[in-house]
Amino acid sequence: MLEICDLHVNVDGNEILKGIDLKISKGEVHAIMGPNGSGKSTLARAVAGHPDYEVTQGQVIYQGKNLLDMEAEVRAREGVFLAFQYPVEIPGVTNAYFLRAALNEWRANRSLEELDAADFLELLKEKMKLVGMDPAFGNRAVNAGFSGGEKKRNEILQMLVLEPKLAVLDETDSGLDIDALKTVASGVNHLRAPERSILIVTHYQRILNYITPDFVHVLVGGRIVKSGGKDLAFRLEEKGYDWVREPASAGEMES
Amino acid sequence: MKEARAFIDREYKYGFVTDVEADTAPRGLNEDIIRFISKKKNEPKFMLERRLNAYRRWLQMEEPRWQNVHYPPIDYQDIIYYSAPKPAKDGPKNLEDVDQEILKTYEKLGIPLDEQKRLAGVAVDAVFDSVSVATTFKETLAKAGVIFCPFSEAVEEHQDLVRKYLGSVVPYADNFYATLNSAVFSDGSFCYIPKGVRCPLELSTYFRINTADTGQFERTLIIADEGSYVSYLEGCTAPIRDKNQLHAAVVELIALKGAQIKYSTIQNWYAGDKNGKGGIYNFVTKRGKCVGDHSKISWTQVETGSAITWKYPSVILQGDHTIGEFYSVALTNHYQQADTGTKMIHIGKNTRSTVISKGIAAAHGRNTYRGLIRALPNAAHAKNYTQCDSLLLGDRCSANTFPYIEVKNKTASVEHEASTSKISEDQLFYCKQRGISAENAVSMIVNGFCKEVFKNLPMEFAVEATKLLGVSLEGSVG
Numbered sequence: 001m002l003e004i005c006d007l008h009v010n011v012d013g014n015e016i017l018k019g020i021d022l023k024i025s026k027g028e029v030h031a032i033m034g035p036n037g038s039g040k041s042t043l044a045r046a047v048a049g050h051p052d053y054e055v056t057q058g059q060v061i062y063q064g065k066n067l068l069d070m071e072a073e074v075r076a077r078e079g080v081f082l083a084f085q086y087p088v089e090i091p092g093v094t095n096a097y098f099l100r101a102a103l104n105e106w107r108a109n110r111s112l113e114e115l116d117a118a119d120f121l122e123l124l125k126e127k128m129k130l131v132g133m134d135p136a137f138g139n140r141a142v143n144a145g146f147s148g149g150e151k152k153r154n155e156i157l158q159m160l161v162l163e164p165k166l167a168v169l170d171e172t173d174s175g176l177d178i179d180a181l182k183t184v185a186s187g188v189n190h191l192r193a194p195e196r197s198i199l200i201v202t203h204y205q206r207i208l209n210y211i212t213p214d215f216v217h218v219l220v221g222g223r224i225v226k227s228g229g230k231d232l233a234f235r236l237e238e239k240g241y242d243w244v245r246e247p248a249s250a251g252e253m254e255s
Numbered sequence: 256m257k258e259a260r261a262f263i264d265r266e267y268k269y270g271f272v273t274d275v276e277a278d279t280a281p282r283g284l285n286e287d288i289i290r291f292i293s294k295k296k297n298e299p300k301f302m303l304e305r306r307l308n309a310y311r312r313w314l315q316m317e318e319p320r321w322q323n324v325h326y327p328p329i330d331y332q333d334i335i336y337y338s339a340p341k342p343a344k345d346g347p348k349n350l351e352d353v354d355q356e357i358l359k360t361y362e363k364l365g366i367p368l369d370e371q372k373r374l375a376g377v378a379v380d381a382v383f384d385s386v387s388v389a390t391t392f393k394e395t396l397a398k399a400g401v402i403f404c405p406f407s408e409a410v411e412e413h414q415d416l417v418r419k420y421l422g423s424v425v426p427y428a429d430n431f432y433a434t435l436n437s438a439v440f441s442d443g444s445f446c447y448i449p450k451g452v453r454c455p456l457e458l459s460t461y462f463r464i465n466t467a468d469t470g471q472f473e474r475t476l477i478i479a480d481e482g483s484y485v486s487y488l489e490g491c492t493a494p495i496r497d498k499n500q501l502h503a504a505v506v507e508l509i510a511l512k513g514a515q516i517k518y519s520t521i522q523n524w525y526a527g528d529k530n531g532k533g534g535i536y537n538f539v540t541k542r543g544k545c546v547g548d549h550s551k552i553s554w555t556q557v558e559t560g561s562a563i564t565w566k567y568p569s570v571i572l573q574g575d576h577t578i579g580e581f582y583s584v585a586l587t588n589h590y591q592q593a594d595t596g597t598k599m600i601h602i603g604k605n606t607r608s609t610v611i612s613k614g615i616a617a618a619h620g621r622n623t624y625r626g627l628i629r630a631l632p633n634a635a636h637a638k639n640y641t642q643c644d645s646l647l648l649g650d651r652c653s654a655n656t657f658p659y660i661e662v663k664n665k666t667a668s669v670e671h672e673a674s675t676s677k678i679s680e681d682q683l684f685y686c687k688q689r690g691i692s693a694e695n696a697v698s699m700i701v702n703g704f705c706k707e708v709f710k711n712l713p714m715e716f717a718v719e720a721t722k723l724l725g726v727s728l729e730g731s732v733g
Contacts, residue, residue, distance in 0.1 A: 048688050049687075049688075050684055051680070051684065052680075071687070072684060072687040072688055073687040073688075073690050073691065073692050073693075075688075076687065076688050076689055076690040077690040081688075082688050084685065084688075087685070088679070088681045088682050088685045090682055090685070090686075090699075090700060090703070091676070091703065091704070092700065092702075092703025092704045092705075092706060093699050093700060093702075093703040094703075097699075097703075098686075098689070098691075098699070099689075101691055101695065101699065102686075102689035102690050102691055105689075105690035105691055105692075106690050109690070141703070158689065162689070162690075
C-alpha cells in the first residue's frame with residue numbers, strides 16, 4: 001500500500017525528517033509514536049502533500065505510484081485521507097455540502113456517478129450515528145464553533161463517509177475525554193478492513209488500548225529508532241521516551 | 256498562494272462587439288448636444304428645460320474626490336453622449352423591427368428577446384447603448400394595468416407621471432454624476448404598478464454598452480402605487496475595450512402606501528484586464544423613497560464587474576412603519592476598485608432598515624463599504640441593523656469600512672457589526688486534502704460567505720450570481 005524510503009523533509013528550511021523508512025501493507029494498522037517535536041506530524045502532513053512540507057530526498061510509493069508527484073487533491077482522490085490534528089473552520093459552508101462535494105470528487109475519480117443530495121443525506125445520517133453526532137451538525141458550517149472533541153469526531157465522520165484506502169490519523173486522540181476517545185476508536189475500528197491501511201500518529205499509548213496496532217514505530221529526532229509489535233507501545237508507556245531516546249542520541253554521536 | 260495556481264485567467268465572456276450601424280452624436284458636451292438628444296427623443300419642452308438646467312448646474316459642480324478610489328481625470332469632452340443603433344428614428348415598435356444583429360447580441364448574452372424562448376415570468380426591456388431596443392411581454396403586463404416601457408416612450412405617453420415623479424427622489428442637482436445624467440440621459444426603463452396590483456411578471460432591464468467611447472446614461476423610474484408589489488431585475492455587460500468607459504445612471508424608486516419594491520442588480524460590466532487596463536467606470540445614483548406608510552423598498556446587488564464602482568443604493572424612509580433593506584455582494588479582483596454601500600434615512604416613526612454587505616477583495620482589488628444610517632428627530636423607535644463583512648484573498652488587496660451613524664432621536668436604535676476574514680492556506684489545504692481543488696474550494700468558501708445576500712435574489716438570478724462569482728474569481732489567487 002505505502003512504501004516510504006529514506007524520506008527527508010524540510011519545514012522553513014529546517015530538516016525535520018532525516019531519512020524515514022516505512023512499509024505499510026494492505027490491511028495493516030501501524031502506530032507512530034514519539035515525543036513532541038520528533039517529526040510525527042511532519043510525516044503525516046508530508047504524506048498528505050501539505051505545501052509547507054518540502055521533500056528534499058527519498059521517495060514515497062503508494063499503490064505502485066509515485067505519491068510525491070501528485071497534487072494534494074489528487075492524493076486525496078486516490079484514497080489518501082488525513083485526519084487533521086487541528087481541523088480548520090470554514091465559515092459559511094455547511095458540513096453536509098462540504099462533505100458531499102468531497103465525496104463526489106472521490107467518486108468521480110473512480111468513475112462513479114455523483115451522489116444526489118437526498119442519497120447523500122441518507123448516507124450521512126447513517127455515518128453520523130456511528131460517531132454519535134447529532135444530525136444537526138450536517139447543517140452547521142464546517143467545524144465553526146465546534147468544540148475540540150466535536151472537531152475530531154467530525155474528522156472521523158469524514159473518514160467514514162469517504163472510506164479511504166490509506167487513513168492517516170494525526171494526533172486524533174489528543175485533547176479527547178474518554179467517551180470521545182472511545183467513539184473515535186470505534187469509528188476507526190469500523191473502517192479496519194483487509195483492503196485498507198491505517199497509520200495512527202500519537203503521543204500517547206492510550207488510544208492503542210482501543211485500536212490494536214499490528215506494528216508500532218518510535219520516531220525520535222526525525223528518525224524511526226525502534227519498531228515492534230503492539231507490546232512496544234506498552235513498554236513505552238511504562239518506561240517513557242527517554243528509554244528509546246538515549247540510544248538514538250548515542251547513534252547520532254557516532255555518525 | 257502558490258497552491259492555488261490551478262486557476263486559469265478566462266477571458267471576459269461578454270467582451271464581443273456587435274457590428275451595427277449606429278446613429279451617433281459628435282464627441283463632447285455642450286448645449287447643442289443636449290438639444291440634439293432631446294430632439295432625437297421628440298421630447299416636450301419641459302424635458303429640454305430640465306436637461307439644460309441640469310447641464311448649467313453641472314458646469315459649476317466639482318467631480319467628487321472623497322471616495323476611496325483612484326483614477327486619472329476623465330475628459331468629459333472626449334465622450335460620445337448619444338449612440339443609437341439604426342434604424343431608430345421612431346424606436347422599434349416590435350421585435351420584427353429590431354436589427355437581427357442586436358437580437359443575436361442578446362441571444363449571445365443569454366437574454367433571448369423572442370417571447371417564445373423567454374423563460375416564463377420575466378419581462379425584459381433591452382437597452383443598447385443609448386436606446387431601448389425591445390420590451391417583451393407588453394401585452395401581458397398591459398392587462399394587469401402595469402406600464403413597463405422605454406423611458407423615452409413614457410415621456411411621450413405618460414407625461415403626467417413622469418412630470419410628477421422624475422427627480423422627486425434624486426433631484427437634478429443631487430450630485431455631479433446624477434446631474435450629468437439629468438442633462439444627457441437618453442433612455443432607460445419606466446415602470447408603473449397601479450394600486451393594489453401584484454405585478455404578474457418579474458420586470459427586467461438588460462443594459463448593454465456597445466459603441467466605443469460612448470457613455471451610457473440611463474434613467475430608470477419605478478413607481479409602485481398603493482398596495483402594489485413589483486420585483487425588478489437589472490443586468491449589465493459591455494465589450495472589452497482598452498479605454499475606460501463611463502456609465503452614470505440614475506435610478507429612482509417610489510413606493511406609495513403599503514407598496515413593495517424589490518430591486519435586484521447583477522452588475523457585470525467589463526472590469527478591465529488583469530493589469531487594470533480598460534473597464535467601465537460605474538458611477539451610479541440609486542435611491543428609493545418609501546413615501547407612504549407601511550411601504551418597503553429592498554435593494555439587492557451583486558457587483559462583480561466594472562473597473563470602478565461608486566454607488567450607494569439608498570432608501571428614504573419617509574412614511575411611518577416603512578422598511579428599507581440593502582443586501583450587497585461586491586467583488587474586486589485584479590485592479591478593480593469599489594466604493595459602495597447605502598444610506599438609510601429614517602424620517603418616519605417605527606421605521607426599520609437592514610444592511611448586509613459582503614465585500615470580497617482579491618489580487619490588487621480595493622473594496623470599500625461606505626454607509627450612512629441617519630435617524631431624524633421625528634424617527635421615534637427607528638431601528639437599524641448593519642452587518643458588514645469582508646473577505647480577503649491574498650495579501651495585496653484591501654478592504655475598508657466607513658460606517659457613518661447620525662441619530663437625532665433617543666428612542667432610535669442602531670446596531671453595527673463588522674468582520675474581516677481571509678481565505679487561508681490552511682483552509683485551502685484542508686479542502687484539497689478532501690479532494691476538492693483550490694479553485695472549487697475558493698468558490699465554495701466565497702459562495703458560503705455570500706449566502707445571506709444570494710438568498711434574497713430571485714431564483715434564476717441566484718444561480719447566475721453563483722456562476723458569475725466563480726468566473727470573476729478566476730486567477731484571483733496565485
